[in-house]
Amino acid sequence: MELLELIKTRRSIRKYLDKRVEKDKLEKIVEAGIYAPNPGGRQGTKIIMLDNPKLIEEIGIVNANCENRNWCGRVVSNEQPSIIDDLSIKSGFYGCTALGIVCVPKERRTLVNVIGSAFVCAENMVLESYDLGVSSCIVGRAEATFENPQMNELLSKWGLDDEYMPLVFVCLGYINGEYPKIKARNEGRTMYIAEE
Ligand SMILES: Cc1cc2nc3c(=O)[nH]c(=O)nc-3n(C[C@H](O)[C@H](O)[C@H](O)COP(=O)(O)O)c2cc1C
DSSP: OOHHHHHHHOOBOOOBOSOOOOHHHHHHHHHHHHTSOOGGGOOOOEEEEEOOHHHHHHHHHHHHHSSOTTOSOSOSOSSSOOTTTOTTOOOTTTTOSEEEEEEEEGGGTTSHHHHHHHHHHHHHHHHHHHHTTOEEEEEOOHHHHTTSHHHHHHHHHHTOOTTEEEEEEEEEEOBSSOOOOOOOOOTTOOOOOOOO
16 A cells, blocks of 8 residues: 555554464564664664463453543544443453554653654554554553553563563554544644745
């Protein structure tokens, strides 16, 4: 697909089939993440690709309940309801079968550029996954999820450098149902300034 078309038609998907994503596709999605722009050329992010639906479900339940679900005050999506829209959804990862976990250095985690570096990785990952026919959803609350001691133990079990912590999740899987249509953009969000 042409790049702008891909960017415009990608949507956040929250209903997944019980069908695993092929390993070669997951590898490409990770590759797209690590090629994202990064502040100061540090390449400071690390990406864990978790390809274990049972464990993803366990972490997702902690993720869904680690913060107040009613903070938003508006509907996120009617077609693809989020945990805020539908309180009966158990996992904040919506039954996805693979999960990208983008990590940053703990000490630098509050720096705007460091936060941004994790999210540009996530954006590269969702675009690559969409191009491969794999659906996705960026999900937050990583810090709160891993404050749970049992969840935190997983990080050392996986061998994540102790100086790193997860900052953003990327749910990955095959969509269950129809892919939602392109979403209209709010007016007045752009300006074009040019010299004569
Ligand atoms: C920084 C960021 C955090 C997000 N966190 C969540 C989340 O925790 N749970 C969720 O279901 N969707 C999350 N999303 C997805 C947004 O809800 C979604 O992008 C937005 O509603 C627009 O829909 P679209 O991606 O289909 O265009 C997040 C997106 C971004 C960019």
